[in-house]
Amino acid sequence: MLKFILKKLIQMIPMLLxxxxxxxxxxxxxxxxxxxxxxxxxxxxxxxxxxxLRERLGLNQPFLIRYFNWVGDIxxxxxxxxxxxxxxxGVLIAQRLPATIELALISMVVSAVLGISIGIVSAIYxxxxxxxxxxxxxxxxxxxxxxxxxxxxxxxxxxxxxxLPSSGRYSTYATPLRHFILPCxxxxxxxxxxxxxxxxxxxxxxLNSDYIKTARMKGISETxxxxxxxxxxxxxxxxxxxxxxxxxxxxxxxxxxSVYNWPGIGSVITDAVIAGDYPVVMVTTLMVAASILIASFxxxxxxxxxxxxxxxxxx
Amino acid sequence: xxxxxxxxxxxxxxxxxxxxxxxxHIVKDVSFQLERGKTLAIVGESGCGKSVTVHSIVKLLPQxxxxxxxxxxxxxxxxxxxxxxxxxxxxxxxxxxxxxxxRGADLGMVFQDPMSSLxxxxxxxxxxxxxxxxxxxxxxxxxxxxxxxxxxRNLGIPDPERRIMDYPHQFSGGMKQRVVIAxxxxxxxxxxxxxxxxxxxxxxxxxxxMELMKxxxxxxxxxxxxxTHNIGLVAEQAEDVCVMYMxxxxxxxxxxxxxxxxxxxxxxxxLRSVPVLGLADDQKLETIPGATPNPASxxxxxxxxxxxxxxxxxxSAKNVPAYEVExxxxxxxxxxxxxxxxx
Numbered sequence: 278m279l280k281f282i283l284k285k286l287i288q289m290i291p292m293l294l295x296x297x298x299x300x301x302x303x304x305x306x307x308x309x310x311x312x313x314x315x316x317x318x319x320x321x322x323x324x325x326x327x328x329x330l331r332e333r334l335g336l337n338q339p340f341l342i343r344y345f346n347w348v349g350d351i352x353x354x355x356x357x358x359x360x361x362x363x364x365x366x367g368v369l370i371a372q373r374l375p376a377t378i379e380l381a382l383i384s385m386v387v388s389a390v391l392g393i394s395i396g397i398v399s400a401i402y403x404x405x406x407x408x409x410x411x412x413x414x415x416x417x418x419x420x421x422x423x424x425x426x427x428x429x430x431x432x433x434x435x436x437x438x439x440x441l442p443s444s445g446r447y448s449t450y451a452t453p454l455r456h457f458i459l460p461c462x463x464x465x466x467x468x469x470x471x472x473x474x475x476x477x478x479x480x481x482x483x484l485n486s487d488y489i490k491t492a493r494m495k496g497i498s499e500t501x502x503x504x505x506x507x508x509x510x511x512x513x514x515x516x517x518x519x520x521x522x523x524x525x526x527x528x529x530x531x532x533x534x535s536v537y538n539w540p541g542i543g544s545v546i547t548d549a550v551i552a553g554d555y556p557v558v559m560v561t562t563l564m565v566a567a568s569i570l571i572a573s574f575x576x577x578x579x580x581x582x583x584x585x586x587x588x589x590x591x592x
Numbered sequence: 593x594x595x596x597x598x599x600x601x602x603x604x605x606x607x608x609x610x611x612x613x614x615x616x617h618i619v620k621d622v623s624f625q626l627e628r629g630k631t632l633a634i635v636g637e638s639g640c641g642k643s644v645t646v647h648s649i650v651k652l653l654p655q656x657x658x659x660x661x662x663x664x665x666x667x668x669x670x671x672x673x674x675x676x677x678x679x680x681x682x683x684x685x686x687x688x689x690x691x692x693x694x695r696g697a698d699l700g701m702v703f704q705d706p707m708s709s710l711x712x713x714x715x716x717x718x719x720x721x722x723x724x725x726x727x728x729x730x731x732x733x734x735x736x737x738x739x740x741x742x743x744x745r746n747l748g749i750p751d752p753e754r755r756i757m758d759y760p761h762q763f764s765g766g767m768k769q770r771v772v773i774a775x776x777x778x779x780x781x782x783x784x785x786x787x788x789x790x791x792x793x794x795x796x797x798x799x800x801x802m803e804l805m806k807x808x809x810x811x812x813x814x815x816x817x818x819x820t821h822n823i824g825l826v827a828e829q830a831e832d833v834c835v836m837y838m839x840x841x842x843x844x845x846x847x848x849x850x851x852x853x854x855x856x857x858x859x860x861x862x863l864r865s866v867p868v869l870g871l872a873d874d875q876k877l878e879t880i881p882g883a884t885p886n887p888a889s890x891x892x893x894x895x896x897x898x899x900x901x902x903x904x905x906x907x908s909a910k911n912v913p914a915y916e917v918e919x920x921x922x923x924x925x926x927x928x929x930x931x932x933x934x935x
Contacts, residue, residue, distance in 0.1 A: 488710055490709075493695070494699075494701045495723035496693060497722065506711055510713060584712065589762070
């Protein structure tokens with residue numbers, strides 16, 4: 278198993294390098310001239326000055342040399358500087374990423390617990406009132422757009438009732454926890470409904486399978502049938518969905534961030550794209566790609582733990 | 593025959609399924625007796641209710657199934673004292689403790705498809721041991737392991753010490769079916785229900801598996817209910833035969849009675865449609881005209897009437913009872929109405 282994990286980790290390195298190459302190469306194709314962002318207007322009037330600046334910044338070097346310089350800098354922890362405001366990108370990420378990760382991870386854990394347990398209870402008591410109620414909320418959760426649900430929550434809890442703050446992460450008038458509740462609830466709603474539907478459908482499929490009949494025919498209790506024989510088999514596809522939501526939550530919570538004015542990384546990415554701040558775009562793209570690789574690594578390890586066919590097939 | 597020689601006495605078993613608000617009657621008034629130490633074959637085409645019948649007996653039916661029976665009487669024989677204990681499975685709660693104590697311990701079942709009958713995430717040895725430990729609380733793991741190893745050896749699984757640690761996907765189809773049989777037999781149950789145990793296996797493996805079951809039966813004196821649509825298998829394995837059509841037993845009798853003196857037109861047609869060695873070159877295999885009716889749209893009277901070459905007006909007038917034509921040979925056909933009516 279350890280060998281399996283190591284192998285999967287090592288496989289990530291060439292993938293990351295390849296992605297970084299693509300990111301770097303793609304931005305060369307856009308034809309953005311970095312010098313035009315840096316040079317002041319009177320400096321830009323003089324072509325000689327511009328050429329000198331280009332030479333000093335190493336922009337005249339061949340493509341591959343520049344690429345390796347960039348990768349080397351990143352490996353040394355130097356991510357470069359934002360063109361628009363000159364902030365080191367490392368600092369920018371360190372400021373914004375924790376807020377995003379906090380929101381993403383806690384929403385994931387809450388929705389995993391809620392979604393999986395409601396889904397499994399719905400499957401066990403198929404076509405009972407519990408099942409209908411669960412399915413109703415699952416459809417609702419998937420049908421309501423996140424921004425709309427977010428606005429509804431603000432209307433109810435911030436404006437009408439005045440219980441919770443409507444925006445931001447810290448303030449003088451509310452604890453961080455109270456700031457956290459509404460964004461977390463909004464993110465949790467949609468993820469819970471997805472996980473609930475997957476858990477329910479997988480559990481139903483597994484409960485109809487022959488090996489569950491074999492287990493029941495041994496005379497073991499229903500609880501044991503569900504916990505020991507069905508759960509583990511039903512969870513494999515659900516975990517895949519869950520893991521692959523991680524990168525989406527990290528890069529894609531832009532909507533939540535703008536509704537709640539949440540200082541996360543999503544708005545950094547969109548702002549950088551709009552402003553043409555290409556060093557920030559490159560690093561954040563790389564970061565999202567890395568989070569996808571980590572998610573698929575988690576999927577590999579978890580499925581291997583749950584399923585001997587994967588574990589033994591790879592060894 | 594004495595009562596205590598009948599290990600399972602099923603009377604008027606009915607099972608229906610509710611689908612889209614309509615009730616479809618799948619098993620109708622099925623009654624049969626299984627003799628101790630004998631094999632009873634249930635034959636009939638796909639969808640005739642064979643499988644539902646045995647699933648009703650062990651009470652593993654889907655949620656939308658409705659089950660009633662006058663009795664499903666199981667007579668357990670105490671090997672030491674020779675005493676008989678009676679259990680009426682029909683009265684037990686399908687998920688209750690009483691029924692669960694029967695499953696695995698007194699009733700074992702071998703399923704149709706060995707490929708999907710084992711849980712892919714557990715070691716085969718553990719899956720067999722689970723059945724053993726469930727009915728022998730407090731048994732030590734090492735003791736269970738010994739018993740599983742012995743069972744694997746009896747079933748001809750090579751290198752059992754290593755193979756009990758394997759996962760199902762490391763086993764071939766025939767070997768998997770041996771594991772399924774091991775699960776069914778590990779508690780030494782009195783009745784083994786084999787629901788088309790060889791349908792999913794290739795022919796050479798089929799023969800091996802059936803020989804194995806026959807051997808275990810002879811050595812241990814078990815009673816077997818064998819569900820199949822392989823008439824050849826019936827001829828080799830069974831002492832008694834039930835012929836089912838559209839949820840009813842149309843004919844019941846000993847192997848000789850059914851094969852040498854088939855009475856019901858359906859049984860006759862079924863036997864004529866079996867290929868035999870020595871068929872002349874231009875001789876065509878007979879088929880039964882028409883198609884199986886939809887169980888939801890059946891009217892009263894004999895279910896086979898529409899396809900029967902010997903039908904008369906009276907066939908569809910009312911439901912046909914079973915008549916006992918000779919001792920233990922019962923047929924559900926109006927042509928034999930001069931004989932004694934039995935239920």
